[in-house]
Amino acid sequence: MAPRDAYHHGDLAAAAVDEALRLIDADASASFSLRALAERLGVAHRALYNHFADREALLAGVAARGFDLLADALLLAPDAPRFLAAYVRFALARPGLYDVMMGRRHTAINGDPGLRAAVDRVIGAAVKALATPGADDETQRREVMRIWMIAHGGIGLHRTRMLRLRSYAEFAEEILRIAGFPVPDTDFAPEPS
Amino acid sequence: MAPRDAYHHGDLAAAAVDEALRLIDADASASFSLRALAERLGVAHRALYNHFADREALLAGVAARGFDLLADALLLAPDAPRFLAAYVRFALARPGLYDVMMGRRHTAINGDPGLRAAVDRVIGAAVKALATPGADDETQRREVMRIWMIAHGGIGLHRTRMLRLRSYAEFAEEILRIAGFPVPDTDFAPEPS
DNA sequence: GTGCTAATGTATCCAGTGGATACATTGTCA
């Protein structure tokens, strides 16, 4: 839909996603606006509409990039507990990006092939890290779902302070315990802001 | 902060929360606006600011009402699996309201006493339904967290169709299995829209 | 009862938003 050739700007579509990701990462609480993005790119805000149907389409691009980054991080995890730790670390370190990734509605997720592919990379990383040798496919799939639900749910509840956990460290240990993993001696993740 | 006496309108503060809840329930995908709300109340949009500091404060009121409704529903659950079922049913039946409830940031949750109290009613209902006779407090608390994480995470992932579950019924069965509960023969929840 | 005062609601303005239409520019290729 959006050509990748170099034109006036160079490659506005890619630059827009890059810069949008930067803006969203810089301040998760700030609301993202096309006009602010266009200004940082030195371009009329309407120029973005030559590359993205609307604001949602641009954010879908950002989300896809986010899932790719997440998959990259998760593929390094050698086992299940470190997979869970890496997932939680990513989400809490980049709350704005995580919101954009998870805020999409299902129509957007399945309507955008690039986005769906990036999500599937994450699922692939999960299957790889959570695989247990003897188990059948159904069991594997269910384990992926279980860990993902606990991680995603835990992150959401922690961020609203719905559950009365005093600190990030406490949360991190707790989520490992709840998932049924041993808690390592050393902190498995740096304190996100 | 907002007096509850009857004045010009009667009780605009309460009426506003009621009507906002109705609007949000009616169309979860529509973005909620103060002006649309004021129009439905037959009042200048600026009148709402005599009762709520800003849009967020009004939505905090809606969220508090939502948690009260959720607590009401959960208190009827006689055991853990039916607690989980009731929670999931509520969230999927009222997606807009659930978003408003869970979209708050922690500052809002803990800053508004009414909201915090409503959240605590939900936690109380959870403790009641998930209590196991012999267990100590720490174990109880952890079980509440585990079920809540699975429920909240599962709802989020299901609504974005992140996990490849074909239908709501499939999701409902799966989340019970994942939480370690037996799956009943009959559907435990009607299909939400 | 009669005013006074503060709570409530209104009128009007503002900057900012996403989006649309019409037009200018410019790279590419026939």
Added chain:
DNA sequence: TGACAATGTATCCACTGGATACATTAGCAC
């Protein structure tokens, strides 16, 4: 070289949350 389509700009619109200034009215002191 020239036409055309891709790209970017100028300008407009309806709508949003919010602010300031003013009108109304309820309820209390007397």
